[in-house]
Amino acid sequence: MNKNQPRPHGPAWAAALIGVVAGAVALGVGQLAAGVINPKASPVIVVGDAAVDRTPAAVKDWAIRSFGSNDKLVLISGIVVVLALIAAGLGLLARRRVGYGTTGLMIFGVVGVAAAISRPDSGPFDILPSVIGAGAGAWALTILARRTWPVVEPGYEDLRPYRSEESTSTSPEPAPTSPEPPSPEPGSSEDPAPAGVPGTGRAELPPVMRAGGRLYEFDRRGLLTGVVVGAVAAGATELAGRALAGRLDVDTERAGIALPKPATPAKPLPAGVDLHIKELSPFSTPNRDFYRVDTALVIPQVDPKTWTLKIHGMVDKPVELTFADLLKRPLMEADVTLTCVSNDVGGPYVGNARWLGARLADVLRQAGLRSGADMLLSTSSDGFTAGTPIDIVMDGRDAMLAIAMNGEVLPQAHGFPVRQVVPGLYGYVSATKWITDIKVTRYDQDEAYWTPRGWAPKGPIKTGSRIDVPVGGSTIPAGRTAIAGVAWAQHRGVAGVEVQVDKGPWQPARLAEVPGPDTWRQWTIDWQATPGKHTVAVRATDAAGHTQTEEYAPPAPDGATGWHSILVVVK
Known part of the structure; x- marks a missing residue:
């Protein structure tokens, strides 16, 4: 089928479905090519990296706060969802003209190429996964469209479309009687035209979709088999690409490394470095x-x-x-x-x-x-x-x-x-x-x-502190309880921590031992909790004499400031 041939109007869901499957084939083949060439050149990854590079700092900071270490998974999932929606739209365009859909896929291939080129560590062949993937997707879209809307009665391409009321009527008026068409002259190339089509002497075709002078029908079986084959191809190429990308077994390499003994070992941790309070962050983070x-x-x-x-x-x-x-x-x-x-x-x-x-x-x-x-x-x-x-x-x-x-x-x-x-x-x-x-x-x-x-070129760590126990928003029983947390002021050291309950006087906390000024320090204070709602705040002072400011500042451009406070309910 000529890709510029106008496509018939058909079920929108079918058009969207073949668009999504064609997009999946594009991503799967692109992943396979990246597995062979460079795993970091996968179309989704290069586009995602480009999105990360161009995202404003405030948005990145929000993503980190909202999703934590899952921010990358959320980004990749979002990209895949957006690509699926775009692919569905290209499928809808393809039911008008296949060329519209395939052109759209090639445009996204160009986007992938541009994203690959923009990476600072890109190689000369990193554009190929996007190019190959886009080409495979365009080919898949063309094949799926052919299977979904096959051309019928190829001998009648010259037949003009019926008016909708003529082609869809279930009880058409009987055609007027016309004399028998003359027999063709001997040797004539003209086929005898069957009777029944008004004004043509040809038999009427079934009510099928018509566009641009050609006749099409919606083939559900062709759609189903095409979608299944396309989905299997997309999944197989995706898995093969991931397998190739993981052919370097770094875990095996890690397991084979024997760590040498340090020439300058760290001093043993002092007794009392960990207060061993339940839910308090341990001194050494696993x-x-x-x-x-x-x-x-x-x-x-x-x-x-x-x-x-x-x-x-x-x-x-x-x-x-x-x-x-x-x-x-x-x-x-x-x-x-x-x-x-x-x-x-x-x-x-x-x-x-x-x-x-x-x-x-x-x-x-x-x-x-x-x-x-x-x-x-x-x-x-x-x-x-x-x-x-x-x-x-x-x-x-x-x-x-x-x-x-x-x-x-x-x-x-x-x-x-x-x-x-x-x-x-x-x-x-x-x-x-x-x-x-x-x-x-x-x-x-x-x-x-x-x-x-937008971030500061130099980033000295600001003195900070955090309440771990009790958990903010929790309900605890009345009576004696521990308030505890960690404080840090790397390369200066934490000299003191104070706790405030309900804006009352600041009370000094007991500090755990530390091996030096470069680690955080656990702290705790005993509190006689009374029924009701209470606000607890903490502040730290470093060895240089600087005490945390109450004034809040967001992380950008050089680190957050302010007192950490929590609300707890005592019953």
Whole structure:
């Protein structure tokens, strides 16, 4: 069927259905091509990454607050739903002209190409999954349209459409009697025309859809078989693409890594570091519970055997390290609390772990920092960049290239094989996961990922505190109870925590022990709870003498401020 041939009017649901199936074929074939070429070039992923890059900071902050670590799943699901709706619309267009629908699919292929090209880590072949997927979808739409509305009576293309009342009447008026048509002359190519069609001498066809001088019928069986085959093809190619994308078994590589003993082990945790209060955040956050906030829609699969870290820019001698090189260096352990700048007052995006890695300052000294350099522009394997102040890294704190977390090889979701950890800085300027490149540069010459999106170029962590017990909005029994939580002021340390009930006087809390100034600190206070509704607030003071301000400020552009308060009901 000519794709420019006008399509018949037919059931809207059938047209929408073939559009959705054609779109699914496009995504499945695109995923398969990405599995062969580059898993990160999947059309849904490149479009999703482009959407993340272009989303205003306020919207991203809202998404993180609303959906937490599920924000990426929500984004991908939303993209798929939107694409399904658009595909349904293209199916509706295709019942007019197939060319309208196929053109729409090719336009979305162009969108995928543009998104792939815009990625900072894109390769020369990353456009192919979008191109191949769009082509497969256009082909599938054409085939499905042919099966759904096949042309009937191909010998009568020249037959003009009946008026609707003529073609749909169930009891047509008898045709006037006409003389028998003359027999064709011997050797004539003209076929004898059957009687019955007014004015033509041809038999009337069944009441079928007519458009553009051709006759079509709606074939439910053709639609059903076409949709089933298309859906199976879409699912099979999607699964094959995912299997190819996961052919690098990073979990197997992780399991085969033996962690060396640190040359500088962390000191044993002091007695009393954990108050062991039910529902209070433990001093060391288990890896499975540690927060994850990053821009990667799909966790990068980085092979430690081929991983390298390049250190270049304003250095005397560029350095390139392999993972084996890193394991041979003298390693250090340190307990460090990380905090995301997106963490709102009382939020969950803060956690503490024991990290093992190579001291970053030593690696930079090996490269030789040149005078005037003030920023490390670190790059992740997925293209994310962070700008870290050099003076912070070089001032003696435990900044490192981490390879392990809480005694086990770094989990994939937290940056395997190597990530950056810098105490005292929010993660968006320091905690680059899946790190592959460090450029020694200047803030007036380069910008990191979040800076042009409205966030501050430097991100020192602000003093903060949170109430964990009792849970806000809960109902508790009257009597003696514990109010407890955590406070942090990385690289300064927490000097004191105070609690206020119903705007009464501030009462000092009892503090747990800590191994140093780079971790959070548990705190607690005993409270004689009386029946009624009560408001509880907390504030912390750091070792530099700074006390949290009551004035609330949102996370953007450089971290939230304000007192965390909760409402509880006592019965």
